[in-house]
Amino acid sequence: MERAEIISDAEDRMKKASTHLHDQLQGLRTGRATPGLIDSIRVNVYGSPTPLKQCANISVPEPQQIVIKPYDPSVISAIVKAIQASDTGLSPNPESRLIRLNVPPLSTERRKQLVGRVKELAEEARISIRNIRRDANKHADNSQKDKVLSEDECNDVKDEIQELTKKFEGQVNETASAKETEVMEE
Structure with a gap:
């Protein structure tokens, strides 16, 4: 795979993982009607x-x-x-x-359960993003072995993939934190 292909594929897949988390959290009941x-x-x-x-x-x-x-x-x-x-x-x-x-108001105990569920969903999204990073790094290594990328280019690709990973994990953390706050508000 070419450098641009590897990075583009990883970014698209990470974006989908982040969007999937957002969609899952939309359906989580917070005591407010949505x-x-x-x-x-x-x-x-x-x-x-x-x-x-x-x-x-x-x-x-x-x-x-x-x-x-x-x-x-x-x-x-x-x-x-x-x-x-x-x-x-x-x-x-x-x-x-x-x-x-x-939509009835939620009890404090139920709110705590929902926060736990938000944390689980966020961790699943982070794991998914890390798996995408692993796959992209493998593609970069294989491209280096196939002489498509030089060693320096391979390392640059891995650095860019790591930056994408940090970016999307940050988005996941922000989304989860916002939902936790929303769930705990009365």
Whole structure:
């Protein structure tokens, strides 16, 4: 692999790992209502599992409430079933053309559990980034053996990969820290 290819591939993969963490943390309940809590729920409509956000408008009119307004009111019962089957712990209140979800405040014990979960997810992301670094370093070594890169170029590539690793681990730490703060706020 060429120098630019190795670095570009590593950067893309590290960016995906960081984005994946961000997406996972969106669905983590914090006691405050956000559409991210239910975005990933799949509803069985028209014979196939469909993401909730594709079959309904999701809004947050109040800090403790989520309102789901299906584009087709005939799917309300399917949405209610999907929410009840999910692990969000929210109880849907169906009305004529919409569904209300009240988000109860979290207990201190539950908040501490969620902070632990945030730390686990952040560590998984950091491990993923380090594995990407390892793979990129192997590619650099193989390119040196294949005479595509000189020894100095190989070392430069490894230094750039290390800088990328630091950058993305920093992003992961910032994201996790922000989410921990959000979870612990009352």
